[in-house]
Structures are given as structure tokens and as C-alpha cells.
Amino acid sequence: MSDVPEPTRRPQWTALENHRRDTLPRPDLRELFDTDPSRAERYVVRVGDLRLDYSKHLVDDETLALLRELAEATDVFGLRDAMFRGERINTTEDRAVLHTALRAPRDAVIEVDGENVVPAVHAVLDRMADFAGRVRSGEWTGHTGKRIRNVVNIGIGGSDLGPAMAYEALRAYTDRSLTLRFVSNVDGADLHEATRDLDPAETLFIVASKTFTTIETITNATSARSWLLDALGDEKAVARHFVALSTNAGKVTDFGIDTANMFEFWDWVGGRYSFDSAIGLSLMIAIGPDRFREMLDGFRIVDEHFVNAPAEANAPLLMGLLGIWYNNFLGAQSHAVLPYSHYLSKFTAYLQQLDMESNGKSVDRQGRPATWQTGPVVWGTPGTNGQHAYYQLIHQGTKLIPADLIGFARPVDGLSGELAAQHDLLMANLFAQGQALAFGKTAEEVRAEGVPEEQVPHRTFRGNHPTTTILATELTPSVLGQLIALYEHKVFVQGAVWNIDSFDQWGVELGKVLAKRVEPALTQGADVPGLDPSTAALVAAYRERRK
């Protein structure tokens, strides 16, 4: 493995650097479209219901060919095949990376250490479907016999962001008689606000934690149990009001949840890739098992595309490579994801963990320092709101910020009349922003409007801001699955090119360890060895004010 060259030492990397130098200061979108208007049709890939337009990128055929050569040289597709085969490509944790098995068809065979994991995946899905059905129908009641009306998912990171995001995304498909809430923050206010107006007798807690050791989750789950028992006064109530989603049966039992009420997943599912495992139970209760399976089918459409589509038409490959062009050759530091859908309000937050926890690395797979840029800062909120907040900086600031604009041809079912008609205005904004970002407004155009000369520089838009426009027909469960898988594989592609392990997350450990060490200093004034002078002074100031 140590003979794997660093990506920057590859001739394909140098070729891209030379290509960038030849096109300096930067390729220009007006020029690119003038020379080749057909790029509007040629630079489009389709996968499932998604139409990805990448014509407004600072690339031409040569750039794309050179990027594909880099992907080939770094063996992106070889690593992809190893992942799908169940090889232990997460080398620092010595684990397979098989979130794709979570959406494999029943008759698929995917082996980890010689054992086909697909039957177990479907066995859990079937148990989830049975349980979700019983909660939805009212057959599963609380301890006092009352119907469950509220479901509170307690989890953090990958055990929260996926179901919380998808619940918002698929609201139109949810059973509106159920209240779903998501508690993640160890700040007691989160659980307080989530439960203050709920009847404990009608509330089901889903404790979601891959490891079942995460302090935030275990603390919140313990407080939730006290809240329940204070009201119902009987330990036996726990069995009707708590279920667990985890890989760790021992810890689940220690917590007091019967493993009969545990929905399992496996160490080959990374936390941030776990949303379509048992971690999706709260969503399944909200939208029903059939819709959940439609979502899994959506994931699978993109998995199959990623495996089978040729490099030129491979959507995740293209998205990954475009990101590499900006990140490593044009100096971009961040990537904006801007959905033009209210229902996707949590989508970018979900992608932040997916992307930044995966590719926020500074050593390569061989443990050598990565002297090249790795994962970008991912950020964004729904587009129209962003337009009145930070788009100014994208349009006229000094930074290069590639962005994804995501929109839908139809509003979701359930919107009608004037509200449905607003959809055209929403999408007009998306298309207008894509155009304004790409082509801007020249000084001549501004002058032609009669703008006084001293104002011309202020009203000129340089343009040349790259965007991908992802258009789908409607935000359905399948389309949501397609979108998530698209980004999962995009992140994979980038990690492969950068030669980093996208599936570990050692970077979150140090803070966790220190928090455990600092806590006694806050609660008991204990002398904490190893506190630096600044932190020690902060702890003292805190204790002084806490009195």
C-alpha cells in the first residue's frame, strides 16, 4: 500500500495543473457558451428521476477528460467495486463499508467474511415494518393502553440527522395524526421542548445509537426514562415506551431496554451512512413501510447507476470530480447546497455530516500527511431564504463558491390552489439565480441602463460562479433516496481521489474525551489535570457565575 503515490505526484494531477494554468485566470462561462452553445444539452446527465445540468461549470471537454483520467489513475472504480463487494476498505477501523447492502434486493448476495448479509438486512426491515405498522394502526399501545400519538427519536449525528431531515423532506407523505420530534442536543432544553406538551402515556421513545455509548444520547435517553416513569410510576412501562436502534445489544440491555425491542444494524454501516438502516425507524413510522421501501428503491437506482454508468455519464463521479477541480485546482474552500424546496430545509445540514465527517481528513490512507486540500466546507439553506441573506457574497464577494441548486418541476401533493401556483415563482428564482451567477451583468450592460458611472462598479456582476442544477419531477420518497445516494457516492469519489479513508471519524474523539474530563471540574470543582491555562480560567469563570 505504501507504494501508492500521493495524488499530487501523479502525472494526471500535473496535467490538470497545466490545464488550469493555460486557462488562467479562469475559464469564462460566457466564452465557453459562445464557443459551444451545445454544452447546454451535452453537459447533462440523467439518473433515475434526476436531471443534472453541469453546463454552468468552469470546465470544457478537455477539463472533464483530464479529471476522468485522474479518477482512473486513482482507481476510483476499483475502490468502488471493493466497497460494493464488502471488502474492508475502512482500513483504520478494519471494517467493510456496506451501506449499499441496506437497499439491496432480497435475492442479492453480498458477503462480509463469507456470510451473506442481505437476509439479515431484510429480516430487520421486516421487523421494522411490522412494528411501524402496529404503531400506525394503534395496535401497539402504551403502558396504560393508550394509543401512541407521539414518537421522539433520541440520537445524534448520523442517528439523528438522517431521519430528522427525511421526516421534513417527506412531510407530505407522513401520517399527520402522529407527532414526531427529534432530540439530539445534550442541552436539556432540547428534550424539555420536545416533551413539554406531550402525554407520556401516548409517547414512544426511539433511542438511536450505533454504539449505544454516545454520552449525549444516553444522557437524554436516561432523562426521558425519568420523565416517563415520573408520570407512569411503573418500571414495566419502559418496555412499551422505549425501543432501541443499535449495533450493541449488550449496552441496550444494560440501559434497560429489552432486546426484543431492539432493531439491529451492523458495524459495516457507518453512522453517517446509517439512515436507511434501522436508524430510519422513526421515518418508517411516519411515512409507512411501503413508502420507506420506495425510498430504498430510490437509493438503489443511484447505486446501480454508480456501478454501471460509463465515466462520462456517471453522475456521482462527475459531481465528485467537479468538486475536485474547484477544491484542488481553482482554490475553492467551500461548496454550497441550495435546495429550492421548503421540505429540504435540513438537507444541507444532513450533507454536512455526510461530507465533512467523511472527508475532513489530513492524512492519507497510508498515514502520510495530506499536503493537498481535502473535503470542502459544505453549507447552505433553502435557496430563496439564502437569496436574502448570503447570496450577496456569492454574487459579488471575492470567493469562489461552487453551488448545487436543487429543484422540482411540481410542488408536492397536498399543495393546491394559490399555494401550488407559487411553485413557478419559487422555481423562477432557482433558474434566475443559476443564470445570474453564471453570466452576471457586465459594466456595459449596466451603463446601457443609464446607471451613473460612479455606480457602475457596484452594480456590475462578474458572474462566472459555477452551479450544478439538479432537477427532479417531484420530491417523492424515491427521489429523496436518489438524492442521498448521489451525494453519498460523490463523497466516496472525492475520498478515493484524495486517497483518504472517508469512513472513519477519529477527529471527533478528542473533544469527547476532554468533555468527560472537564465535566467533574464544572460539577464538583475537581482539579482537572492537563487543563491548559486558558481553559482553566474559563472553567473558573464559569463556576463563579454558576453559583
Ligand code: F6P
Ligand atoms: O460524531 C461522531 C459519531 O460517531 C458519528 O459518526 C455518529 O453518527 C454519531 O457520533 C453518533 O454515534 P452513535 O450512533 O454511536 O450514537
